[in-house]
Amino acid sequence: MRISFHLNGRHVSINTIPERRLADILREDYGLVGTHPGCYKGTCGFCTVLMDGNPIYSCLLPAFAVREKTITTIEGFLPTREAQEILKGFQEAGCLLPEYVLASVLFPVNSLLETTDIPDEEDIEEIIRYCHWGPSRSMAFREGIIIAAKFRNRRKRRGKRK
Amino acid sequence: MVRESSHIYVPRNLGELLAIRKIRPDALLFAGGTYILKDNQEKVPELPRHIIYLMDIDELKRVSRTERYLEIGAAVSINRILHVGKHLLPRALWDALKGIGPPALLNQATLGGNLCVRKERMSAYHVLLLMDVKIELRRTGSSRWIPLQRFIDLEPLIENGEVVTRIRIPFTSWDFQIYRRLQDGKDGLTYCALASRQKEVLSAFTFSFGALGPHVIRSREVESALLGRKLPLTERDKQQALLGLRQTVERSHRDFSSFRKDRILSIFSSTLDMLIPE
Numbered sequence: 001m002r003i004s005f006h007l008n009g010r011h012v013s014i015n016t017i018p019e020r021r022l023a024d025i026l027r028e029d030y031g032l033v034g035t036h037p038g039c040y041k042g043t044c045g046f047c048t049v050l051m052d053g054n055p056i057y058s059c060l061l062p063a064f065a066v067r068e069k070t071i072t073t074i075e076g077f078l079p080t081r082e083a084q085e086i087l088k089g090f091q092e093a094g095c096l097l098p099e100y101v102l103a104s105v106l107f108p109v110n111s112l113l114e115t116t117d118i119p120d121e122e123d124i125e126e127i128i129r130y131c132h133w134g135p136s137r138s139m140a141f142r143e144g145i146i147i148a149a150k151f152r153n154r155r156k157r158r159g160k161r162k
Numbered sequence: 163m164v165r166e167s168s169h170i171y172v173p174r175n176l177g178e179l180l181a182i183r184k185i186r187p188d189a190l191l192f193a194g195g196t197y198i199l200k201d202n203q204e205k206v207p208e209l210p211r212h213i214i215y216l217m218d219i220d221e222l223k224r225v226s227r228t229e230r231y232l233e234i235g236a237a238v239s240i241n242r243i244l245h246v247g248k249h250l251l252p253r254a255l256w257d258a259l260k261g262i263g264p265p266a267l268l269n270q271a272t273l274g275g276n277l278c279v280r281k282e283r284m285s286a287y288h289v290l291l292l293m294d295v296k297i298e299l300r301r302t303g304s305s306r307w308i309p310l311q312r313f314i315d316l317e318p319l320i321e322n323g324e325v326v327t328r329i330r331i332p333f334t335s336w337d338f339q340i341y342r343r344l345q346d347g348k349d350g351l352t353y354c355a356l357a358s359r360q361k362e363v364l365s366a367f368t369f370s371f372g373a374l375g376p377h378v379i380r381s382r383e384v385e386s387a388l389l390g391r392k393l394p395l396t397e398r399d400k401q402q403a404l405l406g407l408r409q410t411v412e413r414s415h416r417d418f419s420s421f422r423k424d425r426i427l428s429i430f431s432s433t434l435d436m437l438i439p440e
């Protein structure tokens with residue numbers, strides 16, 4: 001089946017078995033190995049990508065469901081200022097994120113910061129509850145989210161002033 | 163042996179969907195796919211020969227409301243329903259939907275998919291059952307609305323050529339709502355209780371327990387025995403209600419472990435204690 005979609009800002013087209021999982025297509029056909037499928041059943045989150053701007057698990061998405069959608073992988077997201085703000089937040093908090101957890105941390109945190117200026121305990125707890133990276137239980141991880149929110153707000157305020 | 167791939171139908175509107183469904187009543191309806199793929203860990207999932215993909219149909223992705231009810235298209239994602247807001251969604255439903263999983267899962271999972279799982283009762287079911295929710299079933303040339311309870315009891319669930327298109331949730335002013343989810347493997351339980359109080363009187367009350375698989379525990383006798391009772395309930399009212407529930411569980415769920423039975427009674431007992439005048 002021929003499937004066309006937008007991938008990290010490019011229009012792409014691929015001939016593939018329609019049931020194939022997007023996670024595998026990204027890694028095997030496009031070399032986007034920042035998507036790290038671990039469980040293939042929707043629990044680890046390491047395969048998270050954005051579809052039309054919303055985080056989804058690419059292991060649970062067959063190729064036929066991607067037609068004409070806009071997919072952003074961690075490789076496409078990292079260069080954005082949103083991603084850089086979050087990374088800087090974690091860095092300042094002393095929480096260094098290994099490469100394999102980036103998709104499972106950056107996308108949910110970004111979604112949170114898009115809807116909330118000041119994340120509360122409940123918001124942060126939700127991110128941690130579903131994060132399958134051990135150190136996400138640390139204080140530094142929590143701090144990282146709070147500092148990232150500050151960077152985001154600062155930029156938004158600057159944007160408004162202009 | 164090379165496996166043949168599935169044939170995928172991607173209808174763009176309801177008319178197309180019903181026409182395809184008519185000629186392919188055996189095809190698998192694929193909404194978010196999160197239940198279908200949940201326990202399918204093959205590298206390339208083996209799916210039925212014919213699949214109808216539902217997520218490109220605008221009519222199934224609408225949310226609307228009137229003064230009396232909220233109407234949700236079968237292919238609306240759970241996350242979008244949550245965005246309708248805590249102030250509009252009944253609190254117990256909000257808690258049930260939120261508890262399904264992380265936003266990434268809820269962006270894919272749909273309410274229609276949740277209610278159409280046959281083998282087990284999923285999270286939204288237990289709450290919506292108590293809210294007198296109705297389900298719209300469509301096929302070419304006809305449409306019918308049926309209560310959720312009847313929908314689940316239907317065998318087969320959906321008749322040839324039918325599709326669930328909308329879910330209608332009435333706005334009832336429950337002023338007491340509880341949803342709990344206790345996960346302990348095979349002894350796991352979900353629990354929902356809804357009540358309305360008028361001054362010091364219990365004017366409406368309904369509850370259900372759900373256990374792994376298709377089990378649903380309800381007792382209409384207990385519910386109606388409590389109606390019209392003065393609040394807070396007397397010790398006698400509480401003991402009678404507990405006895406009624408114990409008998410229901412013993413009668414229809416003998417195979418439950420005593421741990422699970424005790425848990426059901428203790429959760430219910432604390433609800434009865436919480437029912438105090440507004």
Ligand SMILES: Cc1cc2nc3c(=O)[nH]c(=O)nc-3n(C[C@H](O)[C@H](O)[C@H](O)COP(=O)(O)OP(=O)(O)OC[C@H]3O[C@@H](n4cnc5c(N)ncnc54)[C@H](O)[C@@H]3O)c2cc1C
Pocket residue numbers: 041042043190191192193194195196197198199200216236237240261262263267270271272273274275276277278279280283284285286320324325326327
């Ligand atoms: C890690 C993980 C955890 C989960 N935890 C929970 C949980 O705690 N609680 C819970 O309730 N669920 C849970 N689920 C299951 C699932 O995510 C939800 O039940 C979801 O709401 C199903 O919706 P869907 O759109 O993905 O359904 P699908 O998987 O697309 O479909 C489910 C079933 O419904 C049928 N169907 C779908 N739409 C229609 C329609 N319009 N008309 C007729 N039939 C239809 C399909 O043919 C299929 O049989 C979990 C899943 C995963 C992967």
Ligand code: FES
Pocket residue numbers: 036037038039040041042043044045046047048057058059060
């Ligand atoms: S691979 Fe674990 S959620 Fe997708």
